[in-house]
Amino acid sequence: MALYRNLSIRQKQIVWAWTFLAVPVVFYVVIRFYPTGTAIMISFQEWNLLGARTWTGFDNYIKLWNDPVFWKVFRNTFAYLLIGTPLSLVLSFLIAYHLDQVRFMHGFMRMLYFLPFMTSAVAMAWVWRWFYQAVPIGLFNNILAGFGIAQIEFLNSTTNALPAVLAPAVWAGLGFQVIIFMAGIRAIPTSYYEAARIDGVGWWTILTQITLPLLRPTIVFIVVFSSIGFLRIFDHVFNMTTNNPGGPLNATKPMVLMIYDTAFNSFDMGYAAAQTVVLFTILLCVSLIQLRLLRST
Amino acid sequence: MANLALRNLVKTYGQTEVLHSISLDVEDGEFVVFVGPSGCGKSTTLRLIAGLEEVSSGAIMIGDREVNNLEPKERDIAMVFQNYAIYPHMTVKKNIAFGLRSSKASKVDKEARIQEVAGILDMVELLDRKPSQLSGGQRQRVAIGRAMVRDPAVFLFDEPLSNLDAQLRTQMRLEIKKLHQRVGNTIVFVTHDQVEAMTMADRIVVMKDGHIQQVGTPEEVYHSPANSFVARFIGAPSMNLLPAELSAEGLTLAGKVLDAGRWAASPVGKVLLGVRPNDLYIDEIRPLFEGRVSLREPLGSETLIYVETEHGEVIARADGRMPPEVGATIGLGARTEDLHLFDAASGVSLS
Structure with missing residues (x-):
């Protein structure tokens, strides 16, 4: 003491x-x-969870580099990122921008948009799976059939499967992003808009010169946050393609699912760890680049 | 430039009427200050003139043109906001230029106009800065610059000085007044600070509870307040108001009868006697009030003394060097022409 x-x-x-x-x-x-x-x-060893670990140097990384599935999965992951992030950003902004102007049952409407975010991804994925079924079960195909339009193979086509899996993921994240955007919009002082009205500028100028620049911190947050989400997408894909996870023909397989497969189906821990390190590096780079690009004025 | 007129202006929010038939004429080039306590409707009136709120009934005329149904941009006005409303992501120059965005003038003309305004406001070297690099007073000037650049018929100021510290406020007060003398536009200025109103205005509009209490020059409002509210609101420290009674014998003040003087013809009844602290002087021979000094507030050149009299507490102004001691009993006198009488019930001046 x-x-x-x-x-x-x-x-x-x-x-x-x-x-x-x-x-x-x-x-x-x-x-x-x-x-x-x-x-x-x-990631520098070979290990099947039970046996001894043996050092293998860069073998896992070399194997990964030469693995065509990895490159397919790599492209898929970036497809999720590059379609998902801008799409959800634009959608959530549009919803927030208009929802902010709604006076009628404002709180209730906001709650409705937030609901998907609180719902279990597994339950959601299964509901969307049902939407995507063929006639006479699936909702979407029934609607299309009602208009006499030919059926669409949503989850069984190599071209349609990825967007079909991405849609519920975007939809699920919207609620959260809308809330964040609305908070950002609300935080802009009304006198900025009143001053603009007196200056007589149009709504487009107000949107592009006042609202969006002042929302920059909000946009940075949402872009980084949703990018990380899409790079790590797993549960939606896994639950919507349970019969053949990541299928058809790896068309929907993201990196996390490949890691899961390698680790817990093939029990190749070293190889899975190498993939994890690669994913971690990608996440780190993408986040740093985004922060650098969006933060500087 | 143009004159401004309000004709029986009424504003209601739902069931609540917040402005009750306001009428006012503002001359071309006049500096009018709306002053009153918070919630008196002064800012609402300004926002109605600006077109940020819709008029419930009555008319607003700017330069003989009814503007009730015109958008703010069509009214030929500019407004300076309390929080300045300058955009943090734009340079000073862009902020000022924002006022010209919807103007049809050529780029060269706009640039010249921006430079001219920056020159008048003495901030040419600040044009490339961001608002975050400016002091409070400089931000205020940017806000004024953005309003000036369009050369509007009427300038509207919504409590623009209340975010500044005391010293800067005094300085900006002076700058705005000088600016008005230089550019000569009509100005409507809203404030809750009666000192600002007194020092800047050509005419003061005193408001309370959505009614205009009095319109007049600073001298008129100070020397002949229309009612007890104006008497108390204008001038610091406030006017002393003491209960008295006007009767056939004269003016009775706590048992003491004074000559009714110029109020001899006024209706008899309960009244309030008003006298400003600086019209009171120490008078031991024929005092109006007598009492004990309970508190002193030295202000340097003078000292305020709080005197407990049988009518209540009276504030008086005393010499700064030799004020009476706390606890001393003193007599206070005033000239009859410095006294004000108000009807006790309605508060209306009896002069």
Whole structure:
């Protein structure tokens, strides 16, 4: 105790700071950094969960580079990202922008849009699977048939399957993004709009010169957040293509599903770990690039 | 440039009427200040003139043209907001140019106009800065610049100085007044600060609860307040108002009867006697009130003394060097022409 009493105020502050920091530091080291480090280590080994680990150097990475499935999956993952992020950004902004102007049952409408976000992805995926079924079961094909339009193979076609799986994923994320956008729109002082009205500028100028620039921080957040979501897409794909996960012919398989397959169907932990490290690197790069691009003015 | 007229202006929000038939004429080039406590309807009136709110009934005329149903941009007005409303992501120049966006003028003309305005407001070297790099006073000037650049018929100011610190407020007050003398546009200025109103206005409009209480020059409003509200609101410290009674014998103030003087012809009844602190002087021979000094507020050049009299607390102004001691009993006198009488029930001035 005497030792503590003789410390300067600054030193006491440091002691207290580290006392409080110790809990999250321990948590992060044990729960985050240790597994991450182990995963990186395993990516240089061969291991089937039960047997001994053997060092194989860069073998896993070389195998990955030469694996046609990996490149297919790589393209799929970026397709999810490059279609999903802009689409959900534009949709959620449009909804938020108009919902903000709705006075009638505002709270209830907002709740409706938020509902999908609270729903289990598994349940949602199965409902959408039903939507996509052929006549006479599937909702969409029944509607099309009602208009005399030919049936569309949603989940069984290599070209349609990926957008068909992406649609519910976009839809599910919208609620959250709409809420964030609405908070951003609400935070813009009304006097900016009143000043613009007095200056007599049109709605397009107001949108592009005032609303969107002032929403920049919101947009940065949503882009980064939803990009990470689409790069890690798994549950929607897995549940909508359970008979043949990632199918047909790997047309919908994202990286996380490939990792899952490699690890828990083929029990090739080293190879799965290598894929994980690659995915982690991609996520890191994409996020950093987006932050850099969008943050600078 | 143009004159502005309000004709029986009424504004209701649902069932609540917040402006009750306001009528006012503002001359071309006049500087009119709306002043009143919060919730008195002064900002609502300004927003009606600007076209940001819809008129419930009555008419607004700008330059002999009824503008009730015109969009703000068609009214030939510009407004300066309390929080400046300058866009944080645009440079000063772009902010000022925003006022010209809808104008049909050529690029060269616009540029010249921006430079001219920046020159008048002395901020040519600030044009490339962002608002975050400006001080409060400079931001205020940008907001004024954006309003000026369009050369509107009427300038509307909505409490533009209330976000500034005291010293800057005094300085901006002066700048706006100078600016008005230079450009000569009609200005309608809203404030809750009676000092701002007194110092800047050609004419003051005192408002309360959606009614105009009095319209007049600063001198008129100060020296001949129309009612007890105006008397108390204008001038700092506030006018002392004491209950008295006007009768056939004269003016009775707590048992003491004074000569009714110029109020001899006024109807008898309960009244309020008003006297400004700086019209009171220490008078031990023929005092109007007598009482004990309970508190002193030294202000340097003068000292405010709070005197407990039998009529209630009276504030008086005393010499800054030799004010009476706390606890001393003093007599206070005033000249009859400095006294004001108001009807006790209605508050209307009896002069």
